[in-house]
Amino acid sequence: MTEALLNVVGVSRSFAAGEDELTVLKEINLQINRGEMVAIIGASGSGKSTLMNILGCLDKPNKGHYLINGQDTSAMDENELAALRREYFGFIFQRYHLLGDLTALGNVEVPALYANEGPRARQEKATKLLTRLGLSDRLEHKPNQLSGGQQQRVSVARALINGGDVILADEPTGALDSSSGEEMMKLLRELHRDGHTIILVTHDAHIAEFADRVIEIKDGEIIGDTLNNKANVHQSNESTAEGAAESVAVLEDNHTQAPQQTLKSRRLASKIYWSRYLEALKMALIGMSNNRLRTFLTMLGIIIGIASVVSVVALGAGSQQSIMNNIASMGTNTIEIKPGTGLGDRRSARVRSLTAADADALKSLSFVDSVTPTVKANVAIRYSSETVTGSVEGVGTDYFRVRGYSLAQGQFFAADSVVAMEQVAVIDENTSQALFSEESALGQVIFLGSLPVRVIGVTQPIESASGNSDELNVWLPYTTVSGRIFRQNYVDDITVRVDENVESEVAEQGIISLLTMRHGVVDFFTINTDTIRKSIEKTSETMTMLISAIAFISLLVGGIGVMNIMLVSVTERTREIGIRIAVGARQTDIMLQFLIEAVLVCFCGGALGIGLAYLVGVIFSYSGSDFQMIYSATSIVAAFACSTLIGVMFGYLPARNAARLNPIEALSRD
Structure with a gap:
């Protein structure tokens, strides 16, 4: 007897509800074989969505074991679970869960991006899938430019981009009209005939009729597990037994290699690819572009801080140079010798x-x-x-x-x-x-x-x-x-x-x-002008340091502002983060994206701040004064380094919070 693809053994799941505990799943035992089309049916609150989340590695049971192809998921870390979601499962959500900033093509590419696939390869695959699903003329359309049925098909293509051996469909027709719903079910049956394991979660008995097997759940317990003869008859009419056997044989070959594929993907995940940085940079730029005002206000503190630091150093250098020029006008490094015992000596005229x-x-x-x-x-x-x-x-x-x-x-x-x-x-x-x-x-x-x-x-x-x-x-x-x-x-x-x-x-x-x-x-005394020069230099340096310290405090305040705005950004983009985690993003991928965004905001703010400091210098030069601001390359490099460091320091906490979000809670946010 072949081993079950998905094996749920004594799984329970409960949630804290104030001081009490709410048990949603109770000692669930379930096996799903390769190539099956299974419908999990039940009323709202019965626990079917929670079961699907556990099957898709979006959630973990409090008790029991969940095995995928013989591997116990309870022993896996977050990156290994992300690899399973990325390479084993494909999610089709009721509310589509597409990223609004990306086009249809960009949405489909996201799982392949996290699988470290090259830009050209994933674009070709995404284009082929969307064309197959009848969306060849909608590749560059964003979700708000697509109908509900078209968005759902984009969701299907996204589920298939990395193979999608197991398709998890949560109320796939719930947000569609009857005609689009029928088309979606036909599409899922086609995927089933192609060898994909399909798991439907629905409360609609009519939708469940499309499945080979119907599992009924009530109050967290499985109360029925029956074969659907109508679906079997319908499938036998649509495909020959030989074709079905062939597709299952192909699937068997794929899944017997799945553990090795997962191990391979884990090895790949341990390496930092340049493409990941470039894509994270691209996502950061898209996020900044779509929220220009917020991005500018976030930068403002950094701009003012960096401009203050560079300007103060330039003012200090300019002041020092002006003073030195004045001293040079009476001779450089001179010593005067005068009669008497010192300044104010009334006898000096007689000496x-x-x-x-x-x-x-x-x-x-x-x-x-x-x-x-x-x-x-x-x-x-x-x-x-x-x-x-x-x-x-x-x-x-x-x-x-x-x-x-x-x-x-x-x-x-x-x-x-x-x-x-x-x-x-x-x-x-x-x-x-x-x-x-x-x-x-x-x-x-x-x-x-x-x-x-x-x-x-x-x-x-x-x-x-x-x-x-x-x-x-x-x-x-x-x-x-x-x-x-x-x-x-x-x-x-x-x-x-x-x-x-x-x-x-x-x-x-x-x-x-x-x-x-x-x-x-x-009977004489000396006046050393070099001592005066050094005293003035020291005083000038002290004043520069004092004002620089004030400017640095403003820079620090700007950094705290960046952190606060980034924390708000994480809250606003919780749903996006949940989607990315669901399609296979690692915690490091999420953290990298938000950290790069914070660094980019601070880096751009630093560049604008330096530009503002130079503008102040230009204004000084046109003021008619002989005084000139002298800019230091060291201070400019230090300002860039400081702004980047602030991005890393103050962007780390929001990025870490984003990476640690619970995908279930994140997906439930509007």
């Missing part, structure tokens, strides 16, 4: 120990780039009838290098001019505009007090460290100021530019040691 010789001595230090002494004069600047007030300084030839000035016109004075105390001057652009607005300044003679000097150069506009760009500046050789205006042998201060490769603090100590040795006492 006259700094001399040009000190500046010459400092030039001998290996880490010194350039040195300039400075003598300041408070005199009026006059040209023709114009008299202005400005800064007049006697400086060395290296002054312009120390302070970072460059020429717009003319030349700087040379060392010979310093030695000869020549009455030559270099002026800045402001002084040129104030005194020579309508003529060239070069070669003109101006008066500094009563001293006439000839202008030999005009510097490029430059903003001082204090940001005062309106000041008028005139520079002469320091010997000219000391000898021809003040007649003094000391200088007001000395400025040293330190080599860029030397630590400013080390250089400062070397300068102090040399001057202390020369003077015998410490």
